[in-house]
Amino acid sequence: MKEGLVVERVAQLIRVRTEEGKELRGIPRGKVLKKTRIYAGDRVLGEEIDRETFAIEEVKNRKNLLIRPPIANVDRVICVVTVEMPEFDNHLLDSLLVVYDHVGCEPVIVFNKVDLLGDEGRKELERWTEIYSSAGYDVVHVSAETGEGLEKVVDLVEGEICILAGPSGVGKSSILKRLTGAELKTQEVSEKTERGRHTTTGVKLLPFGRGSFLGDTPGFSKVEVLDFVRRRDVKNYFREFLRYECKYPDCTHTREPGCEVKKALAEGEVSCERFKSYLKMIKEYIEDLEEICG
Ligand SMILES: Nc1nc2c(ncn2[C@@H]2O[C@H](COP(=O)(O)OP(=O)(O)OP(=O)(O)O)[C@@H](O)[C@H]2O)c(=O)[nH]1
Ligand SMILES: [Mg+2]
Ligand SMILES: [Zn+2]
Helix, strand or coil, X not given: CEEEEEEEEECCEEEEEECCCCEEEEEECHHHHHHCCCCECCEEEEEEEECCEEEEEEEXXXXXXXXXXXXXXXXXXXXXXXXXXXXXXXXXXXXXXXXXXXXXXXXXXXXXXXXXXCHHHHHHHHHHHHHHHHHCCEEEECCCCCCCCHHHHHHHCCCCEEEEECECCCCHHHHHHHHHCCCCCHHHHEEECCCCCEEECEEECEEECCCEEEECCCCECCCCHHHCCCHHHHHHHCHHHXXXXXXXXXXXXXXXXXXXXXXXXXXXXXXXXXXXXHHHHCCCCCCCHHHHHC
């Protein structure tokens, strides 16, 4: 049997890309459909039954399955944010980092629209870049307008399934267009709702870089971490906290004695912005926060 990747799923239409790069219409056998639905990102096994058709015999186990839009086996999430237009919301980014890490997608932080920044904006960009790089994330500066920096995004991924995520209006679709060269035929994957707005009804993964695939997602303005991650697990997805060993292994880094994370916070090794974001996520407050962070 041959292996293929489901690169498109729109209503009943499935498109499978074979290892040789041929795109065929995927027709799942009845026994497959009894077991599971088929999503973009699924790795499938089957036969090419004619020049246009790939009969799907089996769906391989998924590493993960993201919702909205449904995409399976996502290796990387490219978290797109901006300093300006729209204004940077660090708590929203931190929430994305936690939730995506939790489902097994390695995040990359991309600051887009750097072409818009003046001196003040540049300073902000550098400040946040320092905070996130020291926390242990890859941070890239790009402009979908000028194309600057996008090659660095390509360099970070190879043969991976990636998605673009982030707030509305930060330029996710513009980056997708730049990276894949594809003019997203929105009409093809959208339909007009009664309110006259276009909503995505299908999912498409586009090839880019060195054997990677990229999917777009719609923007959002809020992520409630506790809808996805248990409260006591949130601390495990603040990767800079993992460098410290507190007195109690289940330390929540709030009021426990012998907390090394709080010590690092007081010493400026852990960022106050990140720590405040953590407290907000777990809906906690500590009395000595002002004292430590000012
Ligand atoms: N100056 C500048 N404008 C940009 C850049 N990238 C995108 N834009 C503009 O920002 C606006 C929003 O871009 P989109 O690509 O639609 O943003 P999006 O993140 O896909 O938005 P949603 O789909 O609503 O989540 C558009 O008007 C783009 O032309 C950039 O690098 N620089
Ligand atoms: Mg978009
Ligand atoms: Zn602690």
